[in-house]
Amino acid sequence: MMKIGHFALCVIGAGTVARLVLDHQHQRRQLALSAANMHQRLAADAAAHPEWYADNPTIGELSELGRARALHTNRVIALIAAKHRAKLVTTDELHFNLVTLAQDPAARLYWEHASGYRTIEAESGDRIDRRFNRALTDAFKATAKRQAE
Incomplete structure (x- = not known):
């Protein structure tokens, strides 16, 4: 029979492990939000200086207006991805x-030019990145299919 002292130690140990897991998850969310913030600032710089991206292999062939719209779309996608990672949206809201x-x-124009890069980036990430990218790809495919009908 387990003594009360052993039981108390097990409970305390389990609580400590649970707290460490929650702290780790919180830290990863904070890092993701910080990275999203940096990404938004970089995209703002790119929008303010379109000449910097004129030779970019992903969006360089677009017109200046096309590049501006592509950067805006990229910022929207980054915001949705950050909200998804931080669990600020439900699955239905994400969809x-x-x-x-x-x-x-x-x-859609952005996706034609940048989907390959986003796929590579997501595959090198974690399961949350891959899940988000799959949902994003599925949304674009479903829209293309509806428009083709």
């Missing part, structure tokens, strides 16, 4: 946001 985004012609 709605991505389908709405995929219906925008500028977003």
